[in-house]
Amino acid sequence: MAMPLASSPTARPTLVPVPTRPRxxxxxxxxxxxxxxxxxxxxxxxxxxxxxxxxxxxxxxxxxxxxxxxxxxxxxxxxxxxxxxxxxxxxxxxxxxxxxxxxxxxxxxxxxxxxxxxxxxxxxxxxxxxxxxxxxxxxxxxxxxxxxxxxxxxxxxxxxxxxxxxxxxxxxxxxxxxxxxxxxxxxxxxxxxxxxxxxxxxxxIDLTRFHPHAEPKAWARKAFGLPDRETILFVGRLDEEKRLDELVRALPYVLNSTDAQVALVGKGNQRAELERLAGRIGVGDRVFFLGFVPDEAMPQAFAAADVFAMPGVAELQSIATLEAMASGLPVVAADAMALPHLVEDNGYLFEPGDVIGLAGRLTALLTDADLRARAGRASRELALTHxxxxxxxxxxxxxxxxxx
Missing domain, CATH: 3.40.50.2000 (Glycogen Phosphorylase B;)
Known part of the structure; x- marks a missing residue:
C-alpha cells in the first residue's frame, strides 16, 4: 500500500506511517x-x-x-x-x-x-x-x-x-x-x-482455570450439596445422544464393590426420565442432578469428583471431557466418535450399550487409589496438548x- 508523503519547502519528503487497526x-x-x-x-x-x-x-x-x-x-x-x-x-x-x-x-x-x-x-x-x-x-x-x-x-x-x-x-x-x-x-x-x-x-481448554486440586474433595462436594463419598461426574446436556441411562443403570453394579454416587451437571429433556429410572432401580438416593452450573464454578465441580464418565456417542471432541482431564480426573468414555482419541493411559473405554462393562471400568478406578492417581496424572499430561x-x-x- 502506498504511504502518504509529508512535504515542506525546506525538508525532503518523509514517510508518514499509515494508521493500522487490529485484525x-x-x-x-x-x-x-x-x-x-x-x-x-x-x-x-x-x-x-x-x-x-x-x-x-x-x-x-x-x-x-x-x-x-x-x-x-x-x-x-x-x-x-x-x-x-x-x-x-x-x-x-x-x-x-x-x-x-x-x-x-x-x-x-x-x-x-x-x-x-x-x-x-x-x-x-x-x-x-x-x-x-x-x-x-x-x-x-x-x-x-x-x-x-x-x-x-x-x-x-x-x-x-x-x-x-x-x-x-x-x-x-x-x-x-x-x-x-x-x-x-x-x-x-x-x-x-x-x-x-x-x-x-x-x-x-484453559489450562490455568482447569487444573488438579490437592485439597481433600469434601469442600467441593459440600458446595454442591453432595455427600462425601466416591463421586462419578458427568457434565453436558441431559439429552438422548449422551446415553446417560447407561450410566444410571451401571450404578447398582458399582455399588456392589464401593460406596459411590453419580453427579450429573447440566440440563436437558431426559432429566425426568433419568430420575424415574434411578428411582425404579433403587439408586434414586445415589444420583444427584446438579442442574446448570455457571462456567466460573465448573473447576470446583470437577474438584468434587473422583472419575469422569462420558457415555455419549456423538462427540466430535468433548470439551467437558478435556476439562475433566485437565483437572486431573481419570476418564471412562464410550468407544465412539472422537472419544477414543482422549483415552490412553488415563482411563478406560467401554462399548456403547455394555452397561456391565461400563460398571466394571468405573469400579476398577474407584476401588484402586493408586490406579486412579496414575490415570489422573496421565489425563493432565494429555490435556496439556490442548x-x-x-x-x-x-x-x-x-x-x-x-x-x-
Missing part, C-alpha cells in the same frame, strides 16, 4: 451463551480469547430474548438478531432469516469465521461472499445431535442423515478454509463425501492466510 474478526453462530452446549461455549471462548489477544471481535448470533440488539460482552461486540422460540427445543431460539449485507458492510471484517451452516451461518457466509470477505468455517455438526429434537423416527434417520450431510457440504464447500476439532471429525467429513481438505484444530492459546494462535494464522 477484525466476525464470528457467526446459531448458538451462543446463554445457550448451554459445547458449540456455544467454544464460540464464546474463541471470541473472548481472540479479543484478549488484541483482535477486534464481533459476533453475529440469535437474540436470547427475541428483539434484535447489540452490546459489548466480555470485550466482544455481540450483534443479536431477531429470533423466535425453537419449537423442537425447550431452551434454544432460532434467528429469523435475513440478509446480513448491511451489517457485514458496517463491520468491515477482515475475515468471517462461521461456526455452523444453519440460519445465521449460511446468511453470514452469503453476505461475506457478496462483499468479498474471506471465510473460515469450523464444523461442530453431526446429524445425531438433531434427531431427537426433530423427533425423527429411527427408521428414517439414515436417510435424514444423508440429506443433512448433503446440505452441510453444499454450504461449507463455499468456505476458503475449513477446520474441525479432531482428526477423527475430519475423517468423518471425508467419509460423508466432503471432498475439501479439513484441518483439525482442537477446541482447546492448550487453547495454541488453538487461538493457529486460528490467527489461518485468518492471515485466507486474508492474503
Amino acid at each position: 477484525r474478526v466476525l464470528i457467526s453462530t446459531d448458538t451462543y451463551p446463554p445457550d448451554v452446549n459445547g458449540a456455544a461455549y467454544f464460540t464464546h471462548r474463541l471470541a473472548t480469547g481472540l479479543a484478549a489477544r488484541g483482535n477486534d471481535v464481533h459476533v453475529i448470533c440469535q437474540s436470547d430474548e427475541g428483539p434484535a440488539k447489540a452490546s459489548v460482552e466480555d470485550g466482544v461486540v455481540v450483534h443479536r438478531l431477531r429470533s423466535a422460540p425453537l419449537l423442537v427445543h425447550p431452551t434454544m431460539r432460532v434467528t429469523v432469516p435475513a440478509r446480513l449485507d448491511r451489517l457485514v458492510r458496517a463491520i468491515e471484517p477482515d475475515v468471517l469465521h462461521t461456526q455452523g451452516h444453519f440460519v445465521v451461518g449460511r446468511a453470514a457466509m452469503a453476505a461475506a461472499r457478496r462483499n468479498g470477505v474471506p471465510i473460515v468455517a469450523t464444523n461442530h455438526f453431526m446429524p445425531d445431535n438433531l434427531f431427537q429434537f426433530a423427533h425423527i423416527p429411527a427408521t428414517l434417520r439414515e436417510k435424514a442423515g444423508r440429506l443433512a450431510w448433503r446440505d452441510f457440504s453444499r454450504i461449507f464447500s463455499r468456505a476458503d478454509h475449513l477446520t474441525t476439532p479432531t482428526p477423527l471429525a475430519a475423517k468423518l467429513l471425508a467419509d460423508q463425501g466432503f471432498a475439501r481438505e479439513v484441518e483439525p484444530v482442537s477446541c482447546g 492448550d487453547h492459546q495454541a488453538s487461538l494462535a493457529r486460528f490467527e494464522e489461518i485468518y492471515a492466510e485466507v486474508a492474503r
